[in-house]
Amino acid sequence: MTHPQSFTDLLPKTVDEPVFNEPWQAQAFALTVTVNQGGLFTWDEWATCLSEEIAADKAAGGHNDGSNYYALWLATLERLVRDKGAASGDELATLKEAWKDNYLATPHGQPVPEPGA
Amino acid sequence: MPHDSHDHTDPPSDLTLRVKALETALTRKGYVDPAAVDAVVDTFETKVGPRNGAAVVAKAWTDPDFKQRLLDDASAACAELGFSGQQGEQLKAVENTDDVHNIVVCTLCSCYPWPVLGLPPSWYKSHAYRSRAVIEPRAVLEEFGVSIPEDKEVRVWDSTAELRYLVLPERPDGTDDLSEDALAELVTRDSMIGTGVAKK
Numbered sequence: 290m291t292h293p294q295s296f297t298d299l300l301p302k303t304v305d306e307p308v309f310n311e312p313w314q315a316q317a318f319a320l321t322v323t324v325n326q327g328g329l330f331t332w333d334e335w336a337t338c339l340s341e342e343i344a345a346d347k348a349a350g351g352h353n354d355g356s357n358y359y360a361l362w363l364a365t366l367e368r369l370v371r372d373k374g375a376a377s378g379d380e381l382a383t384l385k386e387a388w389k390d391n392y393l394a395t396p397h398g399q400p401v402p403e404p405g406a
Numbered sequence: 407m408p409h410d411s412h413d414h415t416d417p418p419s420d421l422t423l424r425v426k427a428l429e430t431a432l433t434r435k436g437y438v439d440p441a442a443v444d445a446v447v448d449t450f451e452t453k454v455g456p457r458n459g460a461a462v463v464a465k466a467w468t469d470p471d472f473k474q475r476l477l478d479d480a481s482a483a484c485a486e487l488g489f490s491g492q493q494g495e496q497l498k499a500v501e502n503t504d505d506v507h508n509i510v511v512c513t514l515c516s517c518y519p520w521p522v523l524g525l526p527p528s529w530y531k532s533h534a535y536r537s538r539a540v541i542e543p544r545a546v547l548e549e550f551g552v553s554i555p556e557d558k559e560v561r562v563w564d565s566t567a568e569l570r571y572l573v574l575p576e577r578p579d580g581t582d583d584l585s586e587d588a589l590a591e592l593v594t595r596d597s598m599i600g601t602g603v604a605k606k
Contacts, residue, residue: 313425315451316425316429318446318447319443323446324438326442327437332493335567340514347533353533354532366428381424381431384426396414397415398415
């Protein structure tokens with residue numbers, strides 16, 4: 290049995306902690322809330338899948354401090370979007386690469402266009 | 407890599423690209439409206455947070471009828487103040503007393519009463535808190551600097567997607583003359599999770 294982790298290394302960070310540490314976390318969170326409100330999945334389904342992702346991460350020896358929480362959140366959203374047939378894994382992978390290509394093709398300082406737009 | 411060149415834009419992190427791919431796919435298929443996504447971000451960054459819960463607690467401290475309504479049906483009582491859930495979840499208020507101290511956890515993920523507390527702090531999402539709060543709540547409370555006498559019961563509430571909890575902390579002594587707004591200043595986020603007490 291591993292020694293229970295102390296909170297002493299977690300607590301000082303919690304005063305005035307920002308709601309989101311990086312913009313993608315806010316986007317992933319808000320996308321989830323919006324898609325849920327649209328009815329693609331119930332919040333119960335969401336919590337079940339997120340719990341599974343967190344448990345699997347813990348079993349695999351993942352971070353113990355909650356720092357990868359939104360990465361697991363994002364993986365959960367991708368999984369539900371695939372499972373519910375809203376978008377395939379291939380579609381998401383293709384779009385991701387297309388976004389990356391558009392960044393690389395856009396001169397610095399100019400807005401990066403949406404793929405295929 | 408042409409890092410000094412201005413003929414391209416450095417792509418953001420892999421995580422950011424994955425989120426952008428999701429948003430593009432879901433927008434094209436009509437599952438989300440980007441404006442609605444932006445509105446959710448704005449709400450959680452600027453409008454929803456523990457100040458909402460503090461207002462609820464301060465009102466409960468000063469208005470016995472409201473307090474009773476809060477304990478009877480916290481969702482409805484918080485809605486009176488304009489704080490309503492977005493996932494259709496029920497909210498339950500649990501009252502700290504001379505005999506009972508309440509502490510809230512979500513052992514499986516991180517269910518949390520968003521409308522009144524905003525989004526959870528890092529430690530609430532950590533494996534350590536989620537597992538230890540149930541196994542040894544008194545030890546966890548000690549680490550938060552909260553010492554609960556042996557003869558006081560500690561009740562641990564495990565949140566779910568459908569039911570989330572708000573701790574109604576004890577009103578500090580010597581605050582009879584304070585206004586509701588001044589009282590709200592004493593109500594910390596942690597005091598409403600149960601890992602703290604109201605400021606004196």
